[in-house]
Amino acid sequence: MYRTPKDFMEYVKANNPGQPEFHQAVDEVITSVWPVIENNPKYQSANILERIVEPERSIIFKVTWANDKGEVNVNRGYRIQMNSAIGPYKGGLRFHPSVNLGVLKFLAFEQVFKNSLTTLPLGGAKGGSDFDPKGKSEGEIMRFCHNFMLELSRHIGPNTDVPAGDIGVGAREVGYMFGIYKKLQNQFTGVLTGKGLNWGGSLIRPEATGYGVTYFAQEMLKTRNEDFNGKTVTISGSGNVAQYAVQKVTELGGKVVTLSDSDGTIYDSEGIDCAKLTYVMDLKNKRRGRIKEYTNEYKNAEYLEGKRPWGIECQVALPCATQNELSGEDAKTLISNGCYCVSEGANMPTEPEGVQVFLKNEVLYGQGKAANAGGVATSGLEMTQNSMRLSWTRQEVDTRLHEIMRSIHQTCVRYGKEGQYVNYVKGANIGGFVKVADAMIEQGVV
Template sequence: MDKDVEEFMKNVIEKNPGEQEFHQAVQEFVTTVMPYVKKNPRYQKAKILERLAEPERVVMFRVSWEDDNGEIHVNRGYRVQFNSAIGPYKGGLRFHPSVYLGIIKFLGFEQIFKNALTGLPMGGGKGGSDFDPHGKSDNEVRRFCQSFMTELYRHIGPDTDVPAGDIGVGGREIGYLFGQYRRIVNRFEGVLTGKGYNWGGSLIRPEATGYGATYFLMDMLKTKGEDLKGKNVAISGSGNVAQFASKKVTELGGKVITLSDSSGSVYMPDGINDEMWNMMYELKTVRRGRIKEFAEEYNLDYYPGKKVWEIVDKVDVAYPCATQNEINGEDAKRMVDNGLIAVVEGANMPSTLEAIDIFIKNNVLFGPAKAANAGGVAVSGLEMSQNSLRLQWTSKEVDERLKGIMHHIHESCVKYGKEGNTVNYVKGANLAGFVKVADAMLDQGIY
């Protein structure tokens, strides 16, 4: 590790003890950006990296709610407003038992540069709670969301901070959150994205992250004269991103051979067809069931407690859409040894630093999360635009804008990440996002 990076990380770790995910995100970013900063002393003089690693604001609060049996529960809520140099804070809310300050800070830090890459005027933020909506009734989820928003509302607004969904926060939760916000402030405004279409949402928003990452994957493959036709694609997860990634990959000629959830993984040797996709979508989105039921319905091999990356060896494209650090160095080496061509990150930071290093050293096309999965926040930004204009665009209009944004992100990565005949997409994404945000910070002075 470069001595300047080592010294920088020492300070970050001392200031943020025990927050491993945040440390990992900062280290991955600073390692690629530090050489550029050294060549451009104006960034060093203004302490841009030090300022980027420190959130502008951290809000942490109690969330008390009552279950259907009348028992009181207490959870913890968070909103980390990381950087607003290029626009209002923008980033999702995650409801999951694993949530703590370190995870929210890692997600918020990544969001700064992901949002910058879209070309839209959005700063970076993230929030959530250690509340687990799984297994809760609709009324219990509603009570929690109303309690959560009763504190959060005072920190957000359409020109201040615009949250969205993430793991555990879908259309149901966004509806309850928006309803409580509207009731408190007595205004109907674009303070949340991911809303229902009939009350201010955007078409293509549910599909956006999975579709966008697949468009980015196609652009990467084109640099090698390849496409998705006939490629075996291993997708992890079965939530929103995995659902629409599998749909778009199949439409473009790829064969999706795996899906998973927290209980285990499913192997589909013949790929997923429309009937199977519809059943999986209904199972996970409407019934909120487990992937095991999908495997049983179609007599597929089910591996309880196993990650996708433990059950596949030979695969052309790895498409992690589940959670952070799901692909480790051992997984990466095994897939590379068996002819892996590309990795596209649908989830946030799903590959460990060791895995990323193996992919890049072996010239595997590697689309990092902050570039590849920016489609979701891009269409959230388009939803904000539609709310401001009091208009709603057609599916075709939104999808075309999404394709354009993902192509722009790919071109930015190539511009800053070109190394001889290859492209280091990690370096390209980090530098492209950094330059946009850092220059805005320089223009606006010290704050």
């Protein structure tokens, strides 16, 4: 048994050099669960700590593909199969230049506990490539996806590992990968989620993460006898998660005033209503434009170049862009501007200093592994529909998603209650950990 979390983190850093995102993710979980480890000798004797931070399998492979000029390109592909104690591996594929082993290990580690919280029997994994779909033709993207799946297909299956989309991997990419997998295996199986509705996809899947992060915020607000009605909300990002968070917040009576991308933030004090959201969806999903173009269409809006939304006054903030986008200073600014509810739509978007600021000031802070679990939860529902060879209605899926997010909130309250305040970080980490650790012990040393 390591004497302190710091001692254990020294071991993790020595074994995983040059992987700061992974170190950050492990440190957060270990800090929360340390008292549970100390008070339960069974976790110590089974050496759960060392076992749970080590991937069951790390797959790295070469992906070669030809561009439209016939030039051969080489990218690196990955699949980190982190933990399968409670079910087949489940987690997204990310195509982005920032993808590397450390980033994917962080995402896979987070996915283990996120999937545990959903109540569904799903293990945790993550994968992807440093391939960048931006600026590529349809043919180039298809050829890359086909060659990526030529190798990945050896390691996945409906009862082994079921990938989904993530940054850079949407319905188009999932379609290309599913098509070649089906041809290679000569089977039509639910090996990928996020599929098209005509061939095994689920209603609400594109909306799920954005809806889920909003439902989780709604549950947190209820603990103070409040709701979204009349609230001003800032959202970062402008992709799938952010778009559907805007839609659900608006439906629940809130007013979203910001969206962003890597270049800057738009601020619309009148609110981003349904018509404006339709414009954003066309801009980002079809034309692949930059969020700055919003101000060309809506002259009242401001564009804050190079800035994130956290300086805008609000009561609720939903970080939906990427990891480490909200610093300690940003957290202080949000609080001074009236924010008291933060629900994370991205994976680990708040830096450790920001997390501490939120907890110290007793902000309703729903961290990503709990708050943004709606996406993987609905992927699990898609797997269920595939297994049963049926399709649920939009209302059925949305109702099940809402219930899962309520259940996750209840788990966080159960394990994170500290007097009148709920520490959602502690609640999510302990709630997710205990289920996985117990399953590992029950299955022996394997």
